[in-house]
Amino acid sequence: MIVKKLHEVPFADTTGYEKVSKQVVLGPEDGSKEIVLRYFTLEPGGASPYHSHDFPHLVKVERGSGVHQDKDKKQTPVQAGDFVFVPDNEVHNFFNVGREPFEFICIVPGRGES
Amino acid sequence: MIVKKLHEVPFADTTGYEKVSKQVVLGPEDGSKEIVLRYFTLEPGGASPYHSHDFPHLVKVERGSGVHQDKDKKQTPVQAGDFVFVPDNEVHNFFNVGREPFEFICIVPGRGES
Numbered sequence: 001m002i003v004k005k006l007h008e009v010p011f012a013d014t015t016g017y018e019k020v021s022k023q024v025v026l027g028p029e030d031g032s033k034e035i036v037l038r039y040f041t042l043e044p045g046g047a048s049p050y051h052s053h054d055f056p057h058l059v060k061v062e063r064g065s066g067v068h069q070d071k072d073k074k075q076t077p078v079q080a081g082d083f084v085f086v087p088d089n090e091v092h093n094f095f096n097v098g099r100e101p102f103e104f105i106c107i108v109p110g111r112g113e114s
Numbered sequence: 115m116i117v118k119k120l121h122e123v124p125f126a127d128t129t130g131y132e133k134v135s136k137q138v139v140l141g142p143e144d145g146s147k148e149i150v151l152r153y154f155t156l157e158p159g160g161a162s163p164y165h166s167h168d169f170p171h172l173v174k175v176e177r178g179s180g181v182h183q184d185k186d187k188k189q190t191p192v193q194a195g196d197f198v199f200v201p202d203n204e205v206h207n208f209f210n211v212g213r214e215p216f217e218f219i220c221i222v223p224g225r226g227e228s
Contacts, residue, residue, distance in 0.1 A: 001184050001206065002199040003192055026172050026199045034223055035149055037172050058140050058151050070115050078117055085116040085140045092115065107221055109148055
């Protein structure tokens, strides 16, 4: 069994992403190869890439508010406390239109973090 | 894409468990068959079963504080904000020794919620 606090988790490489930080909180290095839990912080103006992939996202918004953009560019506001499911192969991204950091947990199967 | 708030999620059957409630926040009914995100609330005195199974738990404590008990009955306090990884086949449970509800997200692969 492993217990961690967020501030103990190092930041992952997010070269090429502006205003985005990422922490792999529970993942392969902890022995969790099947499911990986990452923590993202999007500063104001920050966005995750608009893309799709062959794995789902299960998201819980931890702090602030942001926008989920879907395959048709439909925008849905999300805020702290919301849970979001993004199915496999669905084009999407998240971005922060607010003045505060937008922070969320994003859970993926192991193949989504390798 | 699906967005939900916790209060919209019905309570699952927890017959046989005392002082434990469970909500399947994102799961098969939402199309999330590979990974399932559940929300547990343990009232004071509540405990999850002391057991093992062939799948991991990825846990984030949302509110309150409790105890993780491992295969050797070693007890580790956990509190709001902590992330916990319980590997496959490791005997464990969680219980609430406090006066407030102890609430946590518990993520499992699909075979852990069927």
